[in-house]
Amino acid sequence: xxxxxxxxxxxxxxxxxxxxxxxxxxxxxxxxxxxxxxxxxxxxxxxxxxxxxxxxxxxxxxxxxxxxxxxxxxxxxxxxxxxxxxxxxxxxxxxxxxxxxxxxxxxxxxxxxxxxxxxxxxxxxxxxxxxxxxxxxxxxxxxxxxxxxxxxxxxxxxxxxxxxxxxxxxxxxxxxxxxxxxxxxxxxxxxxxxxxxxxxxxxxxxxxxxxxxxxxxxx
Amino acid sequence: xxxxxxxxxxxxxxxxxxxxxxxxxxxxxxxxxxxxxxxxxxxxxxxxxxxxxxxxxxxxxxxxxxxxxxxxxxxxxxxxxxxxxxxxxxxxxxxxxxxxxxxxxxxxxxxxxxxxxxxxxxxxxxxxxxxxxxxxxxxxxxxxxxxxxxxxxxxxxxxxxxxxxxxxxxxxxxxxxxxxxxxxxxxxxxxxxxxxxxxxxxxxxxxxxxxxxxxxxxx
DNA sequence: CCAAAAGTGTTAACAGTACACCCATGG
DNA sequence: CCATGGGTGTACTGTTAACACTTTTGG
Numbered sequence: 001x002x003x004x005x006x007x008x009x010x011x012x013x014x015x016x017x018x019x020x021x022x023x024x025x026x027x028x029x030x031x032x033x034x035x036x037x038x039x040x041x042x043x044x045x046x047x048x049x050x051x052x053x054x055x056x057x058x059x060x061x062x063x064x065x066x067x068x069x070x071x072x073x074x075x076x077x078x079x080x081x082x083x084x085x086x087x088x089x090x091x092x093x094x095x096x097x098x099x100x101x102x103x104x105x106x107x108x109x110x111x112x113x114x115x116x117x118x119x120x121x122x123x124x125x126x127x128x129x130x131x132x133x134x135x136x137x138x139x140x141x142x143x144x145x146x147x148x149x150x151x152x153x154x155x156x157x158x159x160x161x162x163x164x165x166x167x168x169x170x171x172x173x174x175x176x177x178x179x180x181x182x183x184x185x186x187x188x189x190x191x192x193x194x195x196x197x198x199x200x201x202x203x204x205x206x207x208x209x210x211x212x213x214x215x216x217x218x219x
Numbered sequence: 220x221x222x223x224x225x226x227x228x229x230x231x232x233x234x235x236x237x238x239x240x241x242x243x244x245x246x247x248x249x250x251x252x253x254x255x256x257x258x259x260x261x262x263x264x265x266x267x268x269x270x271x272x273x274x275x276x277x278x279x280x281x282x283x284x285x286x287x288x289x290x291x292x293x294x295x296x297x298x299x300x301x302x303x304x305x306x307x308x309x310x311x312x313x314x315x316x317x318x319x320x321x322x323x324x325x326x327x328x329x330x331x332x333x334x335x336x337x338x339x340x341x342x343x344x345x346x347x348x349x350x351x352x353x354x355x356x357x358x359x360x361x362x363x364x365x366x367x368x369x370x371x372x373x374x375x376x377x378x379x380x381x382x383x384x385x386x387x388x389x390x391x392x393x394x395x396x397x398x399x400x401x402x403x404x405x406x407x408x409x410x411x412x413x414x415x416x417x418x419x420x421x422x423x424x425x426x427x428x429x430x431x432x433x434x435x436x437x438x
Numbered sequence: 439c440c441a442a443a444a445g446t447g448t449t450a451a452c453a454g455t456a457c458a459c460c461c462a463t464g465g
Numbered sequence: 466c467c468a469t470g471g472g473t474g475t476a477c478t479g480t481t482a483a484c485a486c487t488t489t490t491g492g
Binding site for chain 4: 380381382398399402423424425426427428429
């Protein structure tokens with residue numbers, strides 16, 4: 001059993017995904033999702049790590065990031081033959097990394113081995129194993145969730161302006177949104193107690209914008 | 220790796236779930252979800268069955284039903300210690316069985332071993348392993364999907380009346396719906412080409428009702 | 439001044455909710 | 466003839482989408 005992680009972020013107003021180049025057969029040289037085996041104990045007492053734990057460990061190993069990163073299970077992929085060496089069942093996760101953390105991603109310099117691809121480019125690549133399927137599921141899941149959950153706040157800084165949050169929505173959805181209409185939705189969230197104004201303003205290329213803060217609920 | 224299946228149906232206008240009584244330790248005597256190990260081949264060539272396949276096989280084994288039954292993957296559960304004997308990762312599925320097929324469920328007579336519980340009753344039972352969690356996830360998933368997908372048609376006969384479909388929605392949601400409002404939603408589905416009138420009428424306890432048919436799209 | 443982007447308001451269409459009411463049938 | 470439940474209409478509400486408009490800034 002392995003975990004594979006679709007790690008999303010936003011760079012240059014584009015949704016991107018972290019891929020690693022495989023250094024070993026099979027599919028040597030192809031780009032693949034980061035992932036690895038779940039540690040399972042053999043004894044009754046020590047049964048190893050949980051799935052979520054394994055995903056978090058892999059995420060840290062591949063990115064070097066120690067901040068809290070949003071992580072959610074996607075789907076289990078278990079078609080026989082998906083790995084030619086042996087039977088592998090992969091539990092896929094997706095993660096959302098705040099853009100400001102991207103420069104801290106350790107292997108960023110080693111562009112030959114690890115790279116952020118725009119989802120459009122990644123979709124055109126011939127990915128290893130069935131990772132193209134996993135990416136497609138991750139993308140449609142993220143697009144579903146962006147309107148019905150609070151995942152958009154995982155893609156912006158702690159404080160943000162209305163246009164910044166809109167940009168996150170646009171990157172995930174893949175098309176522009178009407179600023180006026182988004183504004184109304186935004187204020188509904190404020191009225192619902194999901195957001196609150198934060199001190200300070202954001203100096204932008206044009207008119208300065210007010211900043212807000214997401215009110216995190218206790219889980 | 221195992222698959223566990225939350226098999227839903229509707230009996231007496233109530234959403235029910237099929238549980239089996241465990242005959243072996245651990246948790247001997249407790250009620251559990253039907254399920255079993257995924258067959259994995261050891262050789263490179265024969266890698267065994269896929270996850271969906273395994274779920275379908277278990278479903279047939281436990282119910283004896285050979286009709287096409289709706290089956291969808293829910294979530295992978297892999298907390299260490301969830302099975303005290305060894306490390307087990309379970310991929311959970313949920314299935315929707317048409318009420319008319321319920322009498323055909325093989326083990327129906329053996330009420331001591333296999334039984335349809337109303338979801339309310341099942342929620343109060345002390346289920347084996349972490350099956351209470353799985354059931355809770357299944358229930359919330361079904362409630363989400365009933366409004367946004369076509370799963371409701373998996374819980375009625377091939378042809379059905381408006382009130383019959385409404386009853387399916389009510390059973391899943393767990394509360395009554397306004398007949399007039401449901402009617403409007405229903406006719407929107409007809410206009411959208413999702414449903415069509417079918418010949419014949421249904422003789423009921425009162426005024427006879429028109430019957431409709433779901434137009435199944437090619438998957 | 440002008441372009442750009444923040445911020446504001448208006449409108450129409452539509453879906454959801456509550457609720458009043460008519461009508462055909464079996465008992 | 467009446468209770469039941471299928472079938473019908475209406476009024477109100479909130480959400481969405483399209484779009485026109487004003488304001489404040491940097492260059």
